[in-house]
Amino acid sequence: MTERNSKYNASGYKDTTAYExxxxxxxxxxxxxxxxxxxxxxxxxxIVLAGFEVIGRIRIKHKKTGKEFR
Numbered sequence: 001m002t003e004r005n006s007k008y009n010a011s012g013y014k015d016t017t018a019y020e021x022x023x024x025x026x027x028x029x030x031x032x033x034x035x036x037x038x039x040x041x042x043x044x045x046x047i048v049l050a051g052f053e054v055i056g057r058i059r060i061k062h063k064k065t066g067k068e069f070r
Contacts, residue, residue: 006019007019032062032065032067033069036060036062036067036069037069039060040058040060040069043058044058057070058070
């Protein structure tokens with residue numbers, strides 16, 4: 001019952017506040033990941049359209065979270 005996304009706390013009691021908070025964070029994290037993925041794809045597409053090619057990894061960093069994407 002101590003799963004990361006469980007509605008119950010370690011003592012076995014329902015803790016919907018924590019469950020909803022973790023769910024909210026997970027949704028926000030997923031959204032940031034999706035935006036980073038889409039942005040990287042867009043950058044690669046623009047590079048190709050301009051007649052160039054990507055020869056290395058594109059690295060970006062989310063300003064708010066500091067999370068880096070490659």
